Amino acid sequence: MCTLLTSKSLPLLLLLLQPLPLQVLMLHKYPYFSEEMEEKFEDYWDEIHSSGPTRPPTKDSFQKHVILEADFKLHDSFLCTHEMLSRNVHTRHYCRKEHFFLYMTYEELQKTCYNMYVACKNGVRKCHKTKKLIEGVRCGLTEGSMMPDCQYETTYKKGYALITCRWQDDIGDIIPDYVNNILEIPGK
Structure with missing residues (x-):
């Protein structure tokens, strides 16, 4: 019975463990960022961590x-x-x-x-x-x-x-x- 419960709960658990979106994290870490600065930061962050070609x-x-x-x-x-x-x-x-x-x-x-x-x-x-x-x-x-x-x-x-x-x-x-x-x- 325990195995049945964990196998059905695993997808839900994985969904809950996903990282928060960058916007939510930035509101707490960088409350002094303007919208324009946030957008530039997100673009910069995406460019550094992307595996595809640069823009x-x-x-x-x-x-x-x-x-x-x-x-x-x-x-x-x-x-x-x-x-x-x-x-x-x-x-x-x-x-x-x-x-x-x-x-x-x-x-x-x-x-x-x-x-x-x-x-x-x-x-x-x-x-x-x-x-x-x-x-x-x-x-x-x-x-x-x-x-x-x-x-x-x-x-x-x-x-x-x-x-x-x-x-x-x-x-x-x-x-x-x-x-x-x-x-x-x-x-x-």
């Missing part, structure tokens, strides 16, 4: 992770380490092996998406090359594997940026997706 980049995320404003000193040797950490540039908390920051406006870079295809650094012909020389930095990982222990070497570059682009449905436009390389021109 496609958006115009805002690309600007945040790639574009440098006019007040940056491109020759600062700590620029990459500082910016990678402060801008939260990583892949599920793993350090990126390579990243580029560009010193140009987003609007100029977006126009590049309409240029003809050229070969990327890996030889695949799906990059677009800027028409003008641009300035930027290449960040190469020197030590660490997980955030915040990532240390980067900052290398100043002047040349043509190679970028990939993708369509963003919600704004109905093609946007820069990834900086593949900065092709330096010998003698320039």
Whole structure:
């Protein structure tokens, strides 16, 4: 009789033991979160713990992770380490092996998406090359594997940026997706 009771109660017991939804937990742990902050936290939490692909980049995320404003000193040797950490540039908390920051406006870079295809650094012909020389930095990982222990070497570059682009449905436009390389021109 005891076995019959426990076998029928097991599904009910399992339902009762499921973890509480994140929203309920956050109300008790983080009562000072605004609705917007809660939403950002939930998105961040989902991205870190998901096993699927990350969400496609958006115009805002690309600007945040790639574009440098006019007040940056491109020759600062700590620029990459500082910016990678402060801008939260990583892949599920793993350090990126390579990243580029560009010193140009987003609007100029977006126009590049309409240029003809050229070969990327890996030889695949799906990059677009800027028409003008641009300035930027290449960040190469020197030590660490997980955030915040990532240390980067900052290398100043002047040349043509190679970028990939993708369509963003919600704004109905093609946007820069990834900086593949900065092709330096010998003698320039």
